[in-house]
Amino acid sequence: MSWIDIGALDDIPVQGARVIKTKMGCVAVFRTADDAVFALSDRCPHKGGPLSEGIVHGHKVTCPLHNWVFSLETGEAQGADEGQVPTYDLRVESGRLLIDASKLAAQSAA
Amino acid sequence: MQKLVVIGAGMASGRMLEHLFEAAPGAWDVTLFNAEPRGNYNRIMLSPVLSGEKSYAEIVTHDEAWYDTHGVTCRFGEKVVGIDRDRKVVIGEQGEVAYDKLVIATGSNPFIIPLPGHDLDGVIAYRDLDDTNRMIEAARPGARAVVIGGGLLGLEAAAGLRLRGMDVTVVHIMGHLMERQLDEAAGYLLRRALTDRGIEVCCSANSKEILGEDGKLRALKLDDGTELPCDLLVMAVGIRPSVALAKEAGLETGRGIQVDAQMLTSDPDILSLGECVEFDGQIFGLVAPLYDQAKVAAQTLTGEASEYIPREVSTKLKVTGCDLFSAGDFAEGEGREDIVFRDPARGVYKRLVLEGDRVIGAVMYGDVADGNWFYGLIKGGTDISEMRETLIFGPAFQGGASVDPMAAVAALPADAEICGCNGVCKGQIVAAIEAGATSLDAIKATTKASASCGTCSGLVEQVLAVTLGDDFVLPTAKPICACTDHPHEDVRRLIKAKELKSQPAVMQELGWKTPNGCHVCRPALNYYLLADWPLEYQDDPQSRFVNERNHANIQKDGTYSVMPRMWGGMTTPEELLAIAEAAKKYDATVKVTGGQRIDLLGIKKEDLPHIWADLNAAGMVSGHAYTKGLRTVKTCVGTDWCRFGTQDSTGLGIKLEKRLWGSWTPHKFKMAVTGCPRNCAEATCKDLGVVCVDSGFEISVGGAAGMELKETEPLAKVATEQEVIDISVAFLQLYRESANYLDRPYKWIAKTGGLEWIIAQVVDDLENRAALIERFDISQSVYQKDPWAERATPHYERAWSPLADLTKEAAE
Numbered sequence: 001m002s003w004i005d006i007g008a009l010d011d012i013p014v015q016g017a018r019v020i021k022t023k024m025g026c027v028a029v030f031r032t033a034d035d036a037v038f039a040l041s042d043r044c045p046h047k048g049g050p051l052s053e054g055i056v057h058g059h060k061v062t063c064p065l066h067n068w069v070f071s072l073e074t075g076e077a078q079g080a081d082e083g084q085v086p087t088y089d090l091r092v093e094s095g096r097l098l099i100d101a102s103k104l105a106a107q108s109a110a
Numbered sequence: 111m112q113k114l115v116v117i118g119a120g121m122a123s124g125r126m127l128e129h130l131f132e133a134a135p136g137a138w139d140v141t142l143f144n145a146e147p148r149g150n151y152n153r154i155m156l157s158p159v160l161s162g163e164k165s166y167a168e169i170v171t172h173d174e175a176w177y178d179t180h181g182v183t184c185r186f187g188e189k190v191v192g193i194d195r196d197r198k199v200v201i202g203e204q205g206e207v208a209y210d211k212l213v214i215a216t217g218s219n220p221f222i223i224p225l226p227g228h229d230l231d232g233v234i235a236y237r238d239l240d241d242t243n244r245m246i247e248a249a250r251p252g253a254r255a256v257v258i259g260g261g262l263l264g265l266e267a268a269a270g271l272r273l274r275g276m277d278v279t280v281v282h283i284m285g286h287l288m289e290r291q292l293d294e295a296a297g298y299l300l301r302r303a304l305t306d307r308g309i310e311v312c313c314s315a316n317s318k319e320i321l322g323e324d325g326k327l328r329a330l331k332l333d334d335g336t337e338l339p340c341d342l343l344v345m346a347v348g349i350r351p352s353v354a355l356a357k358e359a360g361l362e363t364g365r366g367i368q369v370d371a372q373m374l375t376s377d378p379d380i381l382s383l384g385e386c387v388e389f390d391g392q393i394f395g396l397v398a399p400l401y402d403q404a405k406v407a408a409q410t411l412t413g414e415a416s417e418y419i420p421r422e423v424s425t426k427l428k429v430t431g432c433d434l435f436s437a438g439d440f441a442e443g444e445g446r447e448d449i450v451f452r453d454p455a456r457g458v459y460k461r462l463v464l465e466g467d468r469v470i471g472a473v474m475y476g477d478v479a480d481g482n483w484f485y486g487l488i489k490g491g492t493d494i495s496e497m498r499e500t501l502i503f504g505p506a507f508q509g510g511a512s513v514d515p516m517a518a519v520a521a522l523p524a525d526a527e528i529c530g531c532n533g534v535c536k537g538q539i540v541a542a543i544e545a546g547a548t549s550l551d552a553i554k555a556t557t558k559a560s561a562s563c564g565t566c567s568g569l570v571e572q573v574l575a576v577t578l579g580d581d582f583v584l585p586t587a588k589p590i591c592a593c594t595d596h597p598h599e600d601v602r603r604l605i606k607a608k609e610l611k612s613q614p615a616v617m618q619e620l621g622w623k624t625p626n627g628c629h630v631c632r633p634a635l636n637y638y639l640l641a642d643w644p645l646e647y648q649d650d651p652q653s654r655f656v657n658e659r660n661h662a663n664i665q666k667d668g669t670y671s672v673m674p675r676m677w678g679g680m681t682t683p684e685e686l687l688a689i690a691e692a693a694k695k696y697d698a699t700v701k702v703t704g705g706q707r708i709d710l711l712g713i714k715k716e717d718l719p720h721i722w723a724d725l726n727a728a729g730m731v732s733g734h735a736y737t738k739g740l741r742t743v744k745t746c747v748g749t750d751w752c753r754f755g756t757q758d759s760t761g762l763g764i765k766l767e768k769r770l771w772g773s774w775t776p777h778k779f780k781m782a783v784t785g786c787p788r789n790c791a792e793a794t795c796k797d798l799g800v801v802c803v804d805s806g807f808e809i810s811v812g813g814a815a816g817m818e819l820k821e822t823e824p825l826a827k828v829a830t831e832q833e834v835i836d837i838s839v840a841f842l843q844l845y846r847e848s849a850n851y852l853d854r855p856y857k858w859i860a861k862t863g864g865l866e867w868i869i870a871q872v873v874d875d876l877e878n879r880a881a882l883i884e885r886f887d888i889s890q891s892v893y894q895k896d897p898w899a900e901r902a903t904p905h906y907e908r909a910w911s912p913l914a915d916l917t918k919e920a921a922e
Contacts (some may be wrong), residue, residue, distance in 0.1 A: 006914035013692045015626070015652035018913035027911060033626045053656040055629040062629035064656040064664055069629070097913075104916065 028052035038072040045083035122384030123215035124150035129408035147187030160270030160764035165863035193359035218349035218385035227320030232327030251275025367498035433480035440471030480504030521634035534559035591630035598850035657736035674730035678763035679706030688728030705742035722898035748785035757802035759785035772894035
């Protein structure tokens with residue numbers, strides 16, 4: 001694994017998200033009410049909606065375009081919808097956000 | 111045809127006439143006197159009318175058409191002055207009517223305690239629609255009311271007045287509330303629940319004197335010297351059978367008009383029923399025995415043998431959120447035993463009173479689901495020795511432990527009574543369902559179950575669900591979402607009643623099932639809180655849909671559209687130049703909208719603060735084209751240019767837009783002002799439209815031109831621009847305060863039962879109009895700010911840019 005510092009935890013609003021640009025496209029970095037953080041591809045598998053702009057509730061996010069709901073933990077679509085969003089390893093260390101770039105890189109190599 | 115005269119058009123005589131017309135159509139020529147200037151309505155539902163949950167029109171049981179169909183001669187608003195039994199005539203104020211049979215159903219009079227000052231202006235009883243309307247008129251938010259009497263009626267009055275925003279104190283002479291129906295423990299829980307919703311309760315309090323000033327009520331003085339200042343004093347201390355007319359006519363009377371089991375008075379041609387009668391030493395105040403009497407009276411008239419047998423009655427309080435039930439006799443006594451269940455955390459209390467192996471009384475608070483089952487055991491005198499150990503847990507636990515909430519209803523026998531008011535058993539409802547009545551309304555129409563006080567409608571729905579299985583879809587009061595069991599209406603009411611001022615408070619107090627809601631309930635809660643507590647609540651951007659959070663409309667490719675406000679659809683060459691430059695600079699597609707504005711499409715999120723700064727610099731502000739809030743005020747050119755124009759429609763549109771912009775509403779709100787009835791600005795399909803005419807302005811509301819197409823309905827016609835503005839502000843504020851989130855005004859109007867109530871609030875009642883405007887202005891002091899100017903800052907430029915750009919990192 002190779003961890004890259006992408007910013008401070010406090011740069012993300014609670015129950016909100018920010019995006020980072022990668023060669024794989026945008027990745028949404030979420031912060032939940034209980035201060036857990038998650039990184040998922042910022043593209044809804046349904047019609048490409050920006051998940052980073054969705055309403056965050058529990059450990060879930062609702063796509064702003066057509067209200068598909070995804071688990072932030074697994075990236076899986078909830079309820080009757082079927083779909084999967086790629087997830088990335090993300091951790092917080094001394095208030096900094098570190099993302100595992102190897103998966104991003106691995107994918108770009110593939 | 112025989113001549114029947116009925117004195118009193120109340121619930122008892124109304125039901126009797128229904129039975130009579132069914133059994134012997136066309137056999138009777140009926141004349142109906144009523145002192146109130148209206149026909150029969152459901153008096154039990156006056157409490158929801160008082161609280162604003164229902165309108166008068168919704169509680170009418172017999173309308174003009176009904177009386178017409180059955181050939182009833184209605185003499186409403188006319189008092190009967192005497193009965194001449196020798197000549198067999200009833201003497202009304204407007205003349206005499208002869209009868210073959212006479213029915214006296216004069217009901218009861220409220221008891222007014224003869225305290226000094228009881229005749230002051232502002233002291234009223236709570237008995238009929240006129241009393242209710244007087245209370246509604248007096249109920250200004252912040253005004254103070256005292257209710258004397260902590261019984262059923264007094265508490266319903268207190269809760270209704272509180273919901274209308276008054277400060278309410280209940281003064282009760284006994285040691286605990288509703289002492290005739292509740293024991294002390296349940297009375298305590300009820301008192302706590304009322305206190306929690308802001309109603310003061312004084313028990314063991316003796317009223318001494320009503321104090322006034324210049325003939326107007328000022329305060330109630332208790333015998334310990336306490337003065338309770340008030341603008342309204344409601345006496346709800348009990349009723350007395352109205353016997354004067356019968357007594358004068360020489361009929362035998364005691365506390366009430368004496369009747370036998372056939373409902374005949376001491377004169378065999380005169381019957382009596384309802385709250386005015388005395389039978390076997392008993393008098394009556396609840397509806398169930400009255401309906402039984404109505405049936406007997408109708409049978410006596412048609413010559414059928416019948417006998418009235420008084421039965422046990424049960425009571426429920428119609429105050430939203432206070433669930434209590436009582437039935438039978440629950441006084442302590444020798445040879446009686448109690449089974450008590452308490453759950454302090456949930457505020458649940460249940461007590462059964464046993465005599466030998468039978469249940470003779472039940473009191474329940476907090477969880478009343480099993481009430482009718484216990485009531486059935488009481489009435490049936492069932493031997494409960496076999497199930498005594500689990501009795502208190504209700505029918506679901508008898509014979510195998512099922513936790514299915516439907517089990518209780520499924521377990522009820524066919525003769526278990528579901529609707530106490532109308533005496534409808536489960537079997538009758540099941541038969542009606544099998545005959546095709548598959549909705550609550552259909553059940554009401556065919557069996558009358560839940561058609562009176564309505565508290566059993568939940569049980570009726572459960573019978574529907576049990577009988578129909580999966581075919582049954584619960585029709586009304588859907589919860590907001592899966593996070594809660596409460597529908598929008600309850601949440602709105604409870605936010606105000608319990609003074610909940612934050613999302614965590616709402617979710618905790620109302621038992622949300624998820625830690626922080628979901629995308630359905632959070633935007634609704636955020637709106638309700640900011641609308642109800644503009645000064646206290648802090649708007650939560652994370653609970654807003656993306657458009658309102660980013661102050662621009664997201665498009666299908668994730669870019670945004672930007673639309674500056676053009677007041678009343680007017681713009682200038684300078685503004686157009688600035689828009690053109692911005693469009694070029696940010697590579698926008700330009701579209702002219704139906705709301706007389708210009709839309710710039712295809713703007714990237716990180717460019718938003720920049721384009722806003724550019725448009726701000728040219729004097730433009732956000733058009734709020736993305737909000738549940740005021741959108742546009744569309745206008746025509748009016749008297750400025752048009753040869754048909756009757757008023758300055760453009761100027762008025764601009765004034766309205768400048769007054770209302772920035773306010774958040776339950777759904778988007780579109781307006782228009784058009785200069786003449788040719789209606790070029792299409793004002794009659796807007797949420798609020800103004801049509802200018804020579805003599806002034808016609809305001810109409812509730813139009814729609816989206817998925818549904820609806821023409822507006824007239825709200826008011828006024829002479830001045832100022833009145834247009836005032837009424838528009840008041841209407842918008844009433845909508846803000848009482849509509850469900852995501853209900854456009856036309857839906858809201860339909861749910862309030864039509865425009866009548868709204869017209870009363872914003873047009874007729876000037877004081878209320880002023881109060882609405884004042885509350886709107888308080889909200890505007892916080893929310894009428896240009897969101898662009900607030901966000902065209904370096905902070906937002908940073909916050910709305912990507913957190914990091916890894917595309918520039920060298921590949922590993």
